[in-house]
Amino acid sequence: MMDDVLGPLTAEEASFQEQIRVFLEANLTPDLRRAGALTMWAISQFDMSKAWQKILHAHGYGAVHWPSVYGGKGWTARQKLIWEYENTRAHAPKVMNMGRDLCAPCIMKFGTDAQKADFLPRILSGDDWWAQGFSEPNAGSDLAALQLKGEIGETDIVLNGSKIWTTFAQYANRIFCLARTGASPKKQMGISFLLIDMDTPGISLRPIHILSGDHEFNQVFFDNVRVPRSRVLGAENDGWSVVRYLLQYEHGGVTSRAMEMAERLDWLEQLASVEEDGEGNSLLNDPDFARRMGELFIDAEAISFAEREATALQRSGGPPSQLGELMAIRSREVGQAITELAMRAIGRYGAPFQKDARSIGSGVDAVGPDHILKPTPFYFAQRAATIAGGTPDIHRNNVAKRLLGL
Amino acid sequence: MDFNLTPEQASFRDSLAKVVAKDYSFERRRKIIAEKARFDKDIWALFAEQGLLALPFDPTYDGLGGSAVDMYLVMEAFGRALVVEPYLSCIVMAGSLLRHGASDAQKADHLPMIGRGERLFAVACHEPQSRYNLSRVSTTASSRKGGYVLAGQKSVVYGAPSSDYLLVSARTGGAAGDRGGVSLFVVPIGASGVSREDYATFDGMRASELTFENVSVGRDSLVGEEGEAAPLLERMMNEALAAVSAELTGAMEALNDRSLEHCRTRVAFEQPLSKFQVLQHRLVDMRVSYEHGAAISMAAARALDANHAVNATASAAMALAGREADFVGKNAIQLHGAIGITEDLDIGHYFRRIATVRSLFGDYDYHVRRYLKHRAFGGALS
Numbered sequence: 001m002m003d004d005v006l007g008p009l010t011a012e013e014a015s016f017q018e019q020i021r022v023f024l025e026a027n028l029t030p031d032l033r034r035a036g037a038l039t040m041w042a043i044s045q046f047d048m049s050k051a052w053q054k055i056l057h058a059h060g061y062g063a064v065h066w067p068s069v070y071g072g073k074g075w076t077a078r079q080k081l082i083w084e085y086e087n088t089r090a091h092a093p094k095v096m097n098m099g100r101d102l103c104a105p106c107i108m109k110f111g112t113d114a115q116k117a118d119f120l121p122r123i124l125s126g127d128d129w130w131a132q133g134f135s136e137p138n139a140g141s142d143l144a145a146l147q148l149k150g151e152i153g154e155t156d157i158v159l160n161g162s163k164i165w166t167t168f169a170q171y172a173n174r175i176f177c178l179a180r181t182g183a184s185p186k187k188q189m190g191i192s193f194l195l196i197d198m199d200t201p202g203i204s205l206r207p208i209h210i211l212s213g214d215h216e217f218n219q220v221f222f223d224n225v226r227v228p229r230s231r232v233l234g235a236e237n238d239g240w241s242v243v244r245y246l247l248q249y250e251h252g253g254v255t256s257r258a259m260e261m262a263e264r265l266d267w268l269e270q271l272a273s274v275e276e277d278g279e280g281n282s283l284l285n286d287p288d289f290a291r292r293m294g295e296l297f298i299d300a301e302a303i304s305f306a307e308r309e310a311t312a313l314q315r316s317g318g319p320p321s322q323l324g325e326l327m328a329i330r331s332r333e334v335g336q337a338i339t340e341l342a343m344r345a346i347g348r349y350g351a352p353f354q355k356d357a358r359s360i361g362s363g364v365d366a367v368g369p370d371h372i373l374k375p376t377p378f379y380f381a382q383r384a385a386t387i388a389g390g391t392p393d394i395h396r397n398n399v400a401k402r403l404l405g406l
Numbered sequence: 407m408d409f410n411l412t413p414e415q416a417s418f419r420d421s422l423a424k425v426v427a428k429d430y431s432f433e434r435r436r437k438i439i440a441e442k443a444r445f446d447k448d449i450w451a452l453f454a455e456q457g458l459l460a461l462p463f464d465p466t467y468d469g470l471g472g473s474a475v476d477m478y479l480v481m482e483a484f485g486r487a488l489v490v491e492p493y494l495s496c497i498v499m500a501g502s503l504l505r506h507g508a509s510d511a512q513k514a515d516h517l518p519m520i521g522r523g524e525r526l527f528a529v530a531c532h533e534p535q536s537r538y539n540l541s542r543v544s545t546t547a548s549s550r551k552g553g554y555v556l557a558g559q560k561s562v563v564y565g566a567p568s569s570d571y572l573l574v575s576a577r578t579g580g581a582a583g584d585r586g587g588v589s590l591f592v593v594p595i596g597a598s599g600v601s602r603e604d605y606a607t608f609d610g611m612r613a614s615e616l617t618f619e620n621v622s623v624g625r626d627s628l629v630g631e632e633g634e635a636a637p638l639l640e641r642m643m644n645e646a647l648a649a650v651s652a653e654l655t656g657a658m659e660a661l662n663d664r665s666l667e668h669c670r671t672r673v674a675f676e677q678p679l680s681k682f683q684v685l686q687h688r689l690v691d692m693r694v695s696y697e698h699g700a701a702i703s704m705a706a707a708r709a710l711d712a713n714h715a716v717n718a719t720a721s722a723a724m725a726l727a728g729r730e731a732d733f734v735g736k737n738a739i740q741l742h743g744a745i746g747i748t749e750d751l752d753i754g755h756y757f758r759r760i761a762t763v764r765s766l767f768g769d770y771d772y773h774v775r776r777y778l779k780h781r782a783f784g785g786a787l788s
Contacts, residue, residue: 273784284784294778298702298722305708306701312410323408323697330694393687400686404666404693 001262001269001300006085007308016079020086027055028090031360036091038358038374040212040381044093045360046171052093053126062124063100070108070116071124077311084256088263096168099123099130103176106193106242110234119174119195131198133163133177133220134243140165141394143178144187144240148222150179150194152236157181157194157229159202159222165388169205169218173198182237193239195231202226210384212377213355257331258304264338265300268293271345271371283345292341299334303327326399329392332385339382342375350376407655407700411475419479425456426487432752435488439610444490445568450523453493460521462501467517474645474710478652478703485656488755490610492526492565498649500527502642503573507590507630516571516592528569530560530593530616531639538768540575540639541585545618547576554578554628556591556599556621562766566614567604569595574618579633590635592627593618609762610755644720648710650767651703651720651727657756658696658731661738664753665689668742685741692737695730702726717780725773731760 009017028036035048043049056062064083066072075083104123107115122128139145148161159179169175175196182190196203202225208217234242272293275283283289306327343350349372357366358373366373386392400406411419429452438446453459458480463469477498484493497520504516504527519525536542545558556576566572572593580587593600599621602614630638666689669680679685706723709716735757739746746753768776 269783282784290778290783291774293783294774294781297781298725298774298777299698301705301719301722302698302702302726305705306407306697309410309701309704310408313408316410326690326694327697329690330698396687396690397683399690399693404686404689406666406670406680406686406689 001265001297001304002085002089002259005256005259005262005304005308006082009082013078013082017082017086020083021090023059023061024086024090024092027059028092032093033091035360036093038360039094040214040374040377041167041210041216041384042094043096043168046096046168048360049093049095050126050129050171053095056095057125062126063104065101066104066124067108070104070120077315081256081259081311085259088259096129096171098132098167098172098176099128099174102132102246103130103195106176106233106246107195109245110193110242112230114230115195115233128174129168129172131166131169131172131175131218131220133166133169133175133196135163135165137162137164137219141390143243144191146178146180146191148177148179150181150192150227152181152229155229156226157192157232159194159196159225159227161222163220163222164217165208166218166220167216169198169220170207170215175220176233178239178243184237188240190237191239191243192236193233193242194227195233196225196227200225200227211380213353214377214381216381256307257328257335258300258307261300261303261331261335261338264335264342265297268296268338268342268345271342271375274369274371275345275347278347289341289345296334296338296341299330303331303334323403325395326403329395329399332392336382336385339375339379343379346372346375407697407704409704415475415479418476419482421456422479422483423486425452426483426489430487430489432488432755435490435610435755439490443568444606444610444612446491449489450491453491454521454523458493459497459523460517462497463505463517463521464513467513468521469517474648474707475704477645477649478707481649481652482656482659485653485658485759486660488610488657488752488759492528492568492611494646494649494653495528495565496520496526496569499529499642499646500573502645503529503590503629503638506641507635507638509629511626512592512629525571526565526569527571527573528563528565528595528614529642530563530566530572531575531590532561532563533559534561535582538772539583540643541588541636542583543575543577543588544582545574545576547578547589547591549578550622553622553624554589554591556593556618556623558618560616560618562607562613563616564607564611564613564766566595566602566616567612571595572600572616573629575635575639576618585636587633588635588639589632590629590638591623592629593621593623597621597623607762609759640717644706644716645710647720647724647767647773648703648706650763651699651706651723654727654731654760654763655696655700655703657760658692658699658734661734661753661756662689662692662696665692665738665741679741688737688741692734695733699727699730715780718777721768721773721776721780724767725770725777728760728764728767728773729770732764735760 032048032052035044064073068074100123104120107119134143136146150157150159175198177194177196178191179194180190181192184190202223204221206219207215210216272283277283277286349368352367354366354373356362356364438444457470460469461472461476465471531540533544547554547556572595574591574593575588577587578589599619601617604612604614607613669685670678672679702723706719709719738753739757742753745751748754
């Protein structure tokens with residue numbers, strides 16, 4: 001399936017691809033590849049992904065999507081796609097990306113010169129790791145309902161309240177947060193976008209383990225935390241403008257869904273080809289299993305074609321498709337269904353809980369064959385695909401309003 | 407769906423939409439299907455004039471050399487308008503067999519006439535027991551001096567009532583079900599020994615049951631090599647599946663437009679239906695279905711043009727477009743309420759065509775199986 005994702009390459013593209021392959025081949029150690037392959041949710045094991053970011057930066061690939069003025073590559077959409085394709089294929093670790101892919105574009109757009117100078121280079125070099133403080137116990141998909149209280153004083157804003165579902169906050173040294181700093185009849189107003197150091201006195205964490213067993217989330221508490229007013233991004237009380245800009249990046253797909261799906265399907269096919277059906281034959285000969293797999297491949301072919309066509313359309317100067325959010329409703333479902341079938345593929349070995357064995361460097365041996373380590377926690381972790389970044393029903397609301405005009 | 411089309415294709419798509427909107431209203435269609443023939447000669451002449459009947463043929467035979475993508479665009483427009491004239495059976499299917507299998511002389515004889523709308527063909531390749539397997543052929547063609555004698559039966563032959571010629575599959579060797587030994591013949595519809603029972607179909611079209619008794623045809627009526635018709639029939643079926651998926655896509659688009667419009671205007675419990683969130687979500691899901699079906703159908707057209715993974719992609723298209731159209735059709739009826747299940751409204755006619763097409767060309771289960779067969783997971787396995 002992965003073979004079909006890129007479509008035909010021009011000679012220039014092929015040589016670009018070769019250059020990326022050479023770099024990855026030379027720099028991805030077996031441990032790094034294993035970390036990439038065992039990624040459960042958006043980010044690989046942190047120490048591995050951190051090490052990889054350092055390597056990327058040392059070779060000028062720290063933030064290929066950024067404009068070149070900030071140290072990016074200024075590549076075309078097609079080159080970025082090839083980059084991502086080769087990284088996916090080689091199982092490069094997925095780097096903790098909230099700083100690089102979400103916060104940085106906002107700093108570039110709304111930041112002061114000082115903020116740009118202070119933060120952007122350290123994101124690029126892998127010295128700073130940002131967490132995203134958006135959701136709260138009473139504000140999930142309805143983000144603007146947030147209540148983290150920020151009192152604006154002479155020089156500082158004093159924060160009280162908490163953020164939750166904060167991915168990898170235990171590794172972050174910075175966090176970008178939304179806080180309610182002003183009163184307004186409209187709940188989207190009166191919010192400020194803050195750039196905060198995690199070691200500021202008054203910040204504490206409560207770890208939250210997700211179904212895969214991983215310490216993925218945290219609740220972050222703010223108890224009289226003083227943030228200098230120079231750390232507001234954009235205008236005070238106008239953080240929603242920044243959020244709207246950021247959400248384009250979060251929803252607009254930094255990643256290619258088709259590629260993610262193709263990689264998963266290749267993996268599923270491989271899993272099924274080493275598993276047996278209990279009668280001495282390959283699981284691929286089980287008609288029910290093969291059929292379910294075929295259905296997912298067919299769905300993926302449609303999704304993949306739609307994405308290729310939309311990319312090609314934009315490349316040839318056509319209007320950007322408004323359909324990304326719509327198509328994501330389906331592709332998220334299909335992506336989850338693949339992980340579900342993968343768990344079914346490994347049969348009884350779906351049961352062992354082996355969080356330590358899949359942690360690189362733990363020295364703990366795995367029970368059973370190596371290929372059984374991923375499917376179950378992957379299936380569990382991927383339930384988040386229809387929660388993070390808005391539930392399908394939120395997306396349906398958006399599409400009904402914006403695309404269907406209801 | 408926004409496809410990446412060439413400027414010519416994009417303007418072709420627009421002009422097709424205009425042609426069917428202007429000349430193939432639901433009212434006109436209603437009149438056409440109320441007539442026994444269910445074939446409007448003026449419409450067929452208009453299609454000829456627009457170049458649609460000559461579209462897939464080679465310029466050598468007065469054709470336009472159109473691609474599978476071009477054919478997609480025609481079928482999409484026809485799906486929107488629920489065109490009942492036998493474009494699919496004559497131009498797409500018979501056209502495919504002649505383009506890929508016929509001799510130069512046969513092409514020169516038939517293709518220009520077909521392109522001008524002066525001659526019609528139908529494909530008589532399914533039998534009562536064959537279901538979707540075009541190699542399951544019991545009709546026989548026995549070699550005689552100077553030609554063959556055909557005997558057997560063909561079922562649900564679309565377009566036969568209005569056609570001048572048939573393309574008939576018959577066995578010159580092997581047993582029913584063997585890929586080898588199937589041959590293809592051009593037979594005039596009025597040939598001695600051909601008897602026909604014509605009837606109406608649920609989708610507003612016409613078909614026939616055909617019996618061949620001692621039908622003598624000359625050697626020159628053979629299309630392609632003797633016993634080698636299976637690949638031709640397979641190619642034809644793939645082109646038909648891509649075309650019919652495109653047609654389903656057009657039907658879905660029309661159903662979605664009609665449903666949206668209905669929900670905006672129909673008031674219940676003091677507000678338009680479109681204000682109910684549960685119905686908004688249903689409309690979004692119908693749109694998702696359309697986009698999904700359109701994507702895989704166009705993928706099939708492009709696969710045909712690139713001659714890459716044609717079997718698997720054509721079946722993927724039919725499986726998905728059929729499944730999605732079924733979902734859209736059912737929900738469109740549901741949103742319209744009682745009038746949705748009457749013959750008075752176009753909604754039900756789309757639904758009939760969707761259901762019929764799945765019977766004629768294979769349902770979801772059949773095409774998932776065919777996809778699996780050609781996709782061959784695990785390489786040598788299965």
